[in-house]
Amino acid sequence: MFTNCAKDTSSANSGLSKATISKSILRTLQYYVADCLVNSMTEGKNTSEQVQTLILKEIFLEYNYRVIRVFVDCLLSKKNPTIKVLKQYGNQIQNLRMCDDLILHNAVFEGNSNIIEFLLNSVQAGDHRDTIREVLLAKDRKGFTAWLISVVSNNTQVIEILLEWARKKLTTEELKMK
Secondary structure: OOOOOOOOOOOOOOOOOHHHHHHHHHHHHHHHHHHHHHHHHHOOOOOOHHHHHHHHHHHOOOHHHHHHHHHHHHHHOOOOOOHHHHHHHHHHHHHHHOOOOOHHHHHHHHOOHHHHHHHHHHHHHOOOHHHHHHHHHOEOOOOOEHHHHHHHOOOHHHHHHHHHHHHHHOOHHHHHHO
C-alpha cells in the first residue's frame, strides 16, 4: 500500500517482533496522517488557517514529523492542488514569512522536491512576487541559502527546481550572487 512512498521499508515475515510490529503500525499511522494532510492540501475545500499553520509550521518544520514529510512529498507527486488551495497556502506562507520560518530551507535540506514545488507554487498563486524573491534569497541562522543547502547536499533535482524558479523570479544580479 504505502511501501512505494517509504524510503526505508523492511521485509515482512511471520516471525516479527513486537517492536517491528509497533514500528509497522506507527509507519501505517504516519502514512494515513500524510494522506489526510495531502488531501487537505490538494482538494478545493476551505482549509482553516489553523490547519494550514499546523502543516506549514509544525509538520513541514519539526524534526519529529520527518517521516510524515517523506510520505507527504511522495503523495504530492500523485495529486495536483487546485488554484484555490494554492492561493490559500500562498497567503498563509506570506503571513508566516513575518515569523522568519525557513520552510523552504527545511524542504531543500531533506530533498522534498514536491513540497518545494508546492510551497513555491502556493506563493506564486497567492501573487506574492516579493515573497518568492525573499524565500529564494533568504538565509538561515548560519547564513545558508536554500541554494547552498541544495548544492552541499548534491541534490540535482532540487537544484534544478530552484534554478528554474530563480530564472523566472530573480534578476541577473541576484542570480550571480547565488
